[in-house]
Amino acid sequence: MPEYTLRIRRYSPESGEAAHWDDFEIDLDGHRSVLDGILQAKDRQDGSIGIRCSCRAAICGSCGVRINGKPNLACHMHLDKACEDAPDGVIVVEPMGNMPVLKDLIVDMDAVHWKKMRRVTPWLLPDGDPPEREYIVAPESMIDITQTMACIQCGACVSDCLSMEVDPLFIGPAALAKAYRFVGDPRDGQHEERLRDLAEDPHGIYDCTHCFNCIEACPKGVAPMSQIMRLRRIASADHGIEDRNNGYRHEHAFVKNIEKNGLLHEADLLPDSYGGKFHPRAVPELVTSLPVILRALQRGKVTPAGALLHKHKASKEVKRIFRDVHDREERYELNLYVVGEEEDDNPPSMHADAAGSQLPAERSPNQ
Amino acid sequence: MPVHDVLIIGAGLAGQRAALAAARAGATVAIMSKVHPVRSHSNAAAGGINAALNPDDSWESHAFDTVKGSDYLGDQDAIEIMCREAPNEVLWLEHAGVTFHRSAEGKLGTRAFGGASAARTYYIADITGQALLHVLYEQLMKHHEQIDRYEEWFITGLAQDDEGNCVGAIARNIRDGAMELFTAKSTILASGGAGQCFKPTTNALICTGDGIAQAYRIGAPLMDMEMIQYHPTTLQGNGILITEGARGEGAHLYNAEGERFMEKYAPNKMELASRDVVSRAEQTEINEGRGFPDGTVALDITKVPRKRTLEALREIVNIGRDFAGVDITREPIRIRPGCHYIMGGVKADINGATSIPGLYAAGEVACVSVHGGNRLGANSLLDTLIFGRRSGEHAAARAAGMPAITASRAQVRDQEREIADLMNRSGGRRVSEIRDELGTMMNEKVAVFRDHAGLTEAHEVVRRLKDEARFATIDDRGTVFNQDVLGALELGYMLDVAECIVVGALERRESRGAQFRTDFPKRNDDEWLKHIDLSMNGGDAPKVSYSPVTITKWEPQERTY
Structure with a gap:
């Protein structure tokens, strides 16, 4: 069985000691995840290593960490790949950024991530009473917002948001992607109010600087920055909102x-x-x-x-x-679920000549 | 000491739905979970939720499919309620904001699912559970004034008064180790299943049977514990789930010889037979040497048009790529049956009430029993929501007529002492070692095929591990996020649950649903058309008793697909 070395950043608020690094030797196949490695170290060597984890399959969003300096889910990165990326072959695991560390790899998501989430009124606000049966809406609209529903609230995008580093009050990529989930939902009755609120807030949609970090960080292809840009386009082009932030x-x-x-x-x-x-x-x-x-x-x-x-x-x-x-009669919107992948054998014809599909793969917001 | 009308333990779909229903009924509500609510295992239910909502479908048809799926062990009064209330529940979800995928006309769209005679599964791509869970959490945030959330609190035990009523729970704040007594007029267990008793399993690491064991320890009987569902399509090694939605969308199963083997086992429904049937078929192929050398068969999703796969099965495209290194749109993926769901649990009635006054149970922790010997795909989400809501409503109604309750803090001190003892032990086996031995053994002896000799051995091993667990040691002595302590407590829960599973399986000397005894390969309605109830019996093996199966419309028939 191959051996890997994990270098884990340790911090215990009770010890009175500064944060430090501990190395753990683990033996697991290379296709097992960094989380499997951490759990092996925890099981066999030191049960006090702190990491949140649950599903092991990149759906619960618990195990957001930085691996070799880059945010990801620990369960979503293979050991062999992580080892390859590490400059000296030692896989470095540390807590996510932009959030206070509580212990080892555990950060305070309540203080940052969930607080920001609550800022965007994260529930559906329909007009009037619901219909007797379901709301009748275009099938594409629901597939469209599936991209933001795919968010598992892991915080990887928040961890490495450069705007938030400079402006901790920035609402941030995850919460703004959540906002798009409502603005893109035809059943919601407060599109304009939501957009005006997010445009007028000096820490709102215009606070993003297009650094693409959140798109790279997201393990679920939510592409938060793309959702922020869509909020801007809908705010300006569809609602003509001229914000005080210029x-x-x-x-x-x-x-x-x-x-x-x-x-x-x-x-x-x-x-x-x-x-x-x-x-x-x-x-x-x-x-x-x-x-x-x-x-x-x-x-x-x-x-x-x-x-x-x-x-x-x-x-x-x-x-x-x-x-x-x-x-163009319709605005071209990139969406993972609607347009499929770049190398799609049969891209839907309505998008075939769109400028977006000509983007080189590494610049595509969906990669 | 926080005081509420209704305390809900567990914040997956059952718990969140119960909280919303109880709050709507006017109760003060606390919802508590050892993880943040959106980390709950309801996330993993990928494929969808069943409801006979189409005008040309009927709840009776849904109910019959469920009864047949259960191998006639399900209680038909409860199944009728679930299937009758399903359409309104799906509409309630839609109105609350769930982004169900639509038909071309913009109405709710359906997909086919196993064991169902109509396409009645409503879905959001293949993230249905996740989408539901996150939308319900939106509603919890919306109703924050009526519902107090205690996120990352671990329950160490249920609290009882002198008359034996359940009056809340004792919990440890994971963030700082503080113990607290939460009192409530009604307590609802919604803490999920116990898949971690098996290794590998599709279940999350948090599914350690906490609520099942907590109820058992204060005297609530457990029911149908022998019924463990092995899901037909899980990844070899790590047990990660490939949704039944793949077969619902048209994927086929092949053995290593390229045969579409389901022709032999279920000539009509083929890959969409009940899960127990498909899992047994796969295991038979593997055992008889027609599997691949790594003990798997092949699931071929390339039959599904690529565009449809990318739109509706996106998550398993990712899982194939990330966890098996396979592009499922271009090549088959190797799968095998794996532990997935426990049909049994805390015996509860159609309103979620258990035999302990003041204690309710809903979702996978409970056994109502709507799933009987085998749960149909896309009925688990439905179960959590219907019985979560009903429990919430009934728990609130019970609380409304009650005077304030009193509870003694002595129970808190007992549990503080227990945890202190646990932290100070030395010299025993590591908790993780015992847990691994348990899981590996259960997956070997208490799996798709079982027999007397294997089950007897399994029981001996569980008893030994229980003894060893009393002296097991941990490393962490801290108070902040001491996950080591929680792991030791969880191991205790798992061992209680595992013993009940084994004892139930030994007791049921027939083959029905998920229980297949190679020494009793036939279903035997004369002797075994009944539930096995298990109750705590001091430190000994659980006490066995029986309760009748409720039959309303559908007399047992031979079951073929």
């Missing part, structure tokens, strides 16, 4: 900027996000940004000529992409 205007300024220039013209982006250089909203914003601009000039990150005289213009190809997207 998220809506910034996004539109960004799109226009690219459509015109092909490459981002940064000097225009900031004022345009506030309605143009001379708009009353833009002036104080530009003034407060001056120190940043000056520092950037000082360090040579930008030159006045480069910033102000943006020479690049959008190519024909860029213009064609914009035209294609504008001309």
Whole structure:
């Protein structure tokens, strides 16, 4: 039987000692999970190792940890793969980030994850009394929100959310994905109220910085960031919600900027996000940004000529992409359950020519 | 000392449904679980929930399928209630927000399932249990003012007053080790099954029979304990479940010689015969040398159109990839029968009431008995919800007419002392060793095929392990998340449950449903059309008695598929 070494981060609040690392030798087949390894160490060597676990099959969401620095479920990572990824062959297991550690690999999900979950009013709010039988809804709508129902609340996305690291109040990927479960549910009667609430909150949907960490972290293909982007599109395009955080205007300024220039013209982006250089909203914003601009000039990150005289213009190809997207009757939405996988033998024809399916595999939000 | 009208132990589907029903009836409610509610094992019910909701289906047809599936051991009054109330329950779930998949017209959609004469299984891809559990938890969060949640509290015992009424429970806060007495006018056990008595099993690590043993220890009889369901499609080695939905969507079973062997065992229903029938067929193929060398047969899901698999069986695509290294859309996957569900449990009536006043039981912990000798696929979710709701309603009604109750804290001190003793032991076997020996032995001697010699040996082993467990040792001496202590307590529960399973199986000298005795291979209605009840008998083996099976409409017939 092959041998693996697990290096587990230990912390016991009762011991009065700082966190430290303990190594455990285990012998298990490589296709067994890191959780199996931890449980073997716990059974044979040290029963005090703390880890939440239950189903062993990636459906209960208990065993979220970081393996070799990356969030995952311990039951969802094979030992041989984890060993391969480890720089010196020692599999490093530590608790998830962005949440306080209670003991060893156990974090306080109540204090962070579940608190944020409750923030998005996580229950259906239908209009009026229910019908005598079921609500009649489009079959695609239920398959669509199955992607967010697939969330098992493991916290892997919360663990590595970069925005939350900077802004602990950010509602975060898991709770916003949950919000989409209601906004995408045709039976819910509060779509606009929910979206307005999440758009106006300075820690809401516009607080996400598109880092893709949550998409990479999610063991269930929920793609939280994609759900956040869908909330934005529905808020702006369908409900015209112009939020006080300027998220809506910034996004539109960004799109226009690219459509015109092909490459981002940064000097225009900031004022345009506030309605143009001379708009009353833009002036104080530009003034407060001056120190940043000056520092950037000082360090040579930008030159006045480069910033102000943006020479690049959008190519024909860029213009064609914009035209294609504008001309589409329906907005193209990526969804794991609806479009299947990238290498699908027979992709549904309605999506066959969509720009999204041309994405290289590693950039696809569903991978 | 927290005081409530209704205390619910366990927060899977049965517990959460009971909590919502009791709160709706006006009771003050506490729901308590050793894990966060969404970690409960209800998650694992992948395929769906049965209800005769289509106008061309009938509850009688559903009930007959269930009776036949149970090999006539199910109580027909309870089965009638379950099947009659199923359609409204599914509609209640839909209105609460469950994202059931739809037909082309936007109505609730169905899929076929084993042992059923109509497609009446409602589903959400292959995450039905998970979707239901998470939607009910949404409702628990919504009703937080009426329902107090105690998440990550471990029950160490049920509390009784001097008259023998159940008046709540003693629990340990897993976060800090503090012990607390929770008093309640009615207590509902909804703590799930006991699959961990077997190794491997499809069951989660938390399914250690806690509630079954706790009720047994205060004198509640257990019923049908010998009836352990082996699921036909589990992964070799780790026991991970492949949903029956795969066969419902059209997957076939083959032996190593490429034969679709179900033709021999169930020529009409083929792969969609009852689970006991399919599991026995597979085990026969394997035992007679027509399986693969690793003791498996093949499940071929490539028969299902790929798009449909990706949409409706997504979870097992992941399981195949992650836990067996197989792309199920392109090649067959090796499977075998594995321990999955316990039909037996705490004997309860159609309102969930047990023989202990004030104690109710619902879901897998209970035996009503709607599943009898064999549970049909997609009837377990239904059981948890129907009898969870009924227990909640009746527990609340009982509490409404009652004066305040008193309970003594002496029981808390007893259990604190017991845990202190446990932490201070040294020199015995490790708890994990005893647990592994128990599970491996049970899976060998008390599995699909059983006989007197094997069961007698199994009983001897369980008795020895019980003795050893009294001196078993653990490492963790702390109070914060001391999972080692919980593991030792769980082992005690598992051993009590395992003994009852073995004694029930020894007692039933016939073959019915999941119990197949190679020394008594025929069903024997003259002598054994009855339930076996088991009661605690001091430190000795459980006391055996019998109770009649309730028959309303359907007289026992020969059972073929």
